[in-house]
Amino acid sequence: MRVLLVGSGAREHALAWRFAQSVRLSELHAAPGNPGIARLGQCHPVRADDPDGLLALAVTLSTDLVVIGPEAPLVAGVADELRHAGIAVFGPGAAAARIEGSKLFAKEVLEAAGVATAASLPLARPPCVIKADGLAAGKGVFVCTTGEEVDDALLKATGFGGPVLIEELLHGPEVSLFALCDGRRAVALGAAQDFKRAGDGDEGPNTGGMGAYSPVPWLDAPEELVEQIHQPVLDELARRGAPFVGCLFAGLMLTEDGPRVLEFNARLGDPETQVLVPRLEGDLLEALDAAATGRAHEPLRQGTDAAVTVVLTGPDYPERSDYAGAPIEGIADAEAAGAIVFQGGTAMRDGRLVTNGGRILSITALAPELELARGRAYEAVEQVRFEGVRYRRDIAAVAGG
Ligand code: AMP
Ligand code: GLY
Numbered sequence: 001m002r003v004l005l006v007g008s009g010a011r012e013h014a015l016a017w018r019f020a021q022s023v024r025l026s027e028l029h030a031a032p033g034n035p036g037i038a039r040l041g042q043c044h045p046v047r048a049d050d051p052d053g054l055l056a057l058a059v060t061l062s063t064d065l066v067v068i069g070p071e072a073p074l075v076a077g078v079a080d081e082l083r084h085a086g087i088a089v090f091g092p093g094a095a096a097a098r099i100e101g102s103k104l105f106a107k108e109v110l111e112a113a114g115v116a117t118a119a120s121l122p123l124a125r126p127p128c129v130i131k132a133d134g135l136a137a138g139k140g141v142f143v144c145t146t147g148e149e150v151d152d153a154l155l156k157a158t159g160f161g162g163p164v165l166i167e168e169l170l171h172g173p174e175v176s177l178f179a180l181c182d183g184r185r186a187v188a189l190g191a192a193q194d195f196k197r198a199g200d201g202d203e204g205p206n207t208g209g210m211g212a213y214s215p216v217p218w219l220d221a222p223e224e225l226v227e228q229i230h231q232p233v234l235d236e237l238a239r240r241g242a243p244f245v246g247c248l249f250a251g252l253m254l255t256e257d258g259p260r261v262l263e264f265n266a267r268l269g270d271p272e273t274q275v276l277v278p279r280l281e282g283d284l285l286e287a288l289d290a291a292a293t294g295r296a297h298e299p300l301r302q303g304t305d306a307a308v309t310v311v312l313t314g315p316d317y318p319e320r321s322d323y324a325g326a327p328i329e330g331i332a333d334a335e336a337a338g339a340i341v342f343q344g345g346t347a348m349r350d351g352r353l354v355t356n357g358g359r360i361l362s363i364t365a366l367a368p369e370l371e372l373a374r375g376r377a378y379e380a381v382e383q384v385r386f387e388g389v390r391y392r393r394d395i396a397a398v399a400g401g
Contacts, residue, residue: 001289002027004058005041006048006078006091007069008034010311010344010362011270014277015067015284016040017340022285029061035353036343051078058087065090065289074246074266075101075135090292092266095242099233100266103133103165109240110261113232117261118167118253124150127169132160139206139318143169172255174262175216176272179230179250180287182296183243186230187287188223190279190302191216192272193396198318200394207318208359211395213308213370214275223299225252225259233264245292274342274362275307306370308377308396312361314345315388321345321358323388328353328360330384339365339380355386370396 001024005012013036019025020040028041031054037043046053049072058066066082068074068091077094091097098105110117121128124144130153132140140160142153157164178189192214198204216222230248237244249265249272268276277284281301290296314323323345331341331353342364345357361384365376374396381391 001025001064001285002062003029003285004054004061004063004066005030005033005037005069006054006066006073008032008037008048008344009069009270010342010359011268011273012069013037013342013344014274014362014364015069015268017342018277018280019285022283024283024285024289027061029057029063031057034343035346035348036341048073049076051076051081054078055081055085058082059085063087065292067091067288068246069267071097071100071135071265071267079246088289088292089245090288091246092244093242096237096244097266098242099237099244099248099264101135103131103263104163106264107165109233109236113236115229115232115261116258118170121166121168124154124166126150129167129169130154130157131165131167132157133162133165134160136160137208141206145169170253170255170260170262172253173218175219175252175254176269177222177225177229177250177252178268178272178276179226179248180291180296181230181234181244181246181248182291182294183245184234184238184294185296186226186234186248187291187296188226188299189247190214190276191219191222192269192275194269194272195392195395200392205318207313209269209271209311210313210392211308211310212269212271212275213306213373213396214272214279215302215306217370219254229259229261270359271309271311271362274309274364278340278364278366279303279305279307305366305368306373307364307366308370308373309342309362309364310377310381310391310395311359312363312381312384312389312391313359314355314357315390317358317390323358323360324354324356325349326355326387328355328384328386333383334363334380337380337383338376339363341380341384360386360389
């Protein structure tokens with residue numbers, strides 16, 4: 001199978017790493033990819049948000065399957081363009097990707113599907129959560145407990161230009177639950193917990209994710225949750241003529257009254273993928289191809305090892321995601337320590353690997369126990385050096401949230 005992988009983050013590196021182990025793979029291409037992916041396949045200088053460029057590349061390469069990692073191309077309809085050209089795509093079309101692209105649409109679908117979510121409130125009064133409707137790269141959600149925070153949040157949320165949602169403030173641990181979908185069937189892929197805040201002890205601003213672990217020991221029966229949450233949403237989307245093909249990612253809060261959906265994403269999580277993928281047994285590429293061609297069947301088996309990933313960022317992340325040019329050392333040492341180093345914001349300059357982004361690397365380790373995997377991951381993290389490196393010291397220290 002000739003595969004084109006769209007994206008350039010550590011999530012896409014983890015997918016590429018796994019695809020490279022598949023007997024089904026004949027050629028791996030990436031657009032635009034990164035230096036880590038370039039060790040496994042051929043990278044092409046086409047941006048993830050360039051539909052014409054991606055279509056031309058996929059046709060030129062006689063691609064059998066396109067796998068789209070990030071949300072922006074999905075919401076922009078890149079998958080539709082490729083499908084119209086007869087190319088199999090793992091990733092939803094624009095109509096189904098609205099489940100991530102519009103929080104109002106997601107709420108409407110959830111209500112129609114009878115899936116529990118945070119109640120909408122008519123007025124912004126503390127405590128509440130204020131959300132900008134559209135894609136905001138994790139920066140459009142404001143948890144408010146005082147009147148001052150409400151005023152500030154309304155100003156910021158309306159600043160995104162679209163509608164604003166007001167929700168009840170829920171409490172409980174959060175979990176990311178993933179399912180592979182072929183438009184009709186949702187098949188559980190696994191669960192992970194992500195650490196969203198920038199600082200230790202969940203302090204500081206929200207980020208795209210500073211680390212993750214999987215499995216989630218306190219989450220009972222994730223497969224049943226997929227039947228109760230993902231499947232009805234998939235049915236509702238299909239009923240509306242917007243079948244969802246790809247990975248449906250539910251952000252859940254486990255409240256005292258049961259699980260509640262906080263949000264849906266139309267893709268795999270980053271950094272959750274960096275712990276989900278190394279734990280899977282069986283052929284992930286085959287499973288994504290099956291979902292892309294209407295044949296999703298039983299779930300891939302999960303290994304018994306636990307996985308922990310720690311994200312290494314530039315000094316000013318998340319305020320800035322453009323930390324470029326600092327040489328990166330020690331990846332081979334981290335790998336020798338038994339870890340897998342997934343590259344995100346990296347580049348080659350004059351033959352050297354340098355930083356080029358916000359989330360630079362994602363370092364994953366596996367072990368029979370979560371605590372052991374955590375120790376291994378941090379041992380490897382200490383082998384890697386670049387100027388200004390930052391990471392959380394407490395990823396997976398408390399597996400509970
Ligand atoms: P979202 O992008 O909707 O997942 O929101 C980002 C983060 O905001 C979530 O991971 C939660 O920590 C928090 N959040 C969102 N909605 C709520 C809610 N209704 N109650 C409490 N926290 C929330
Ligand atoms: N880690 C959360 C996300 O990918 O949106």
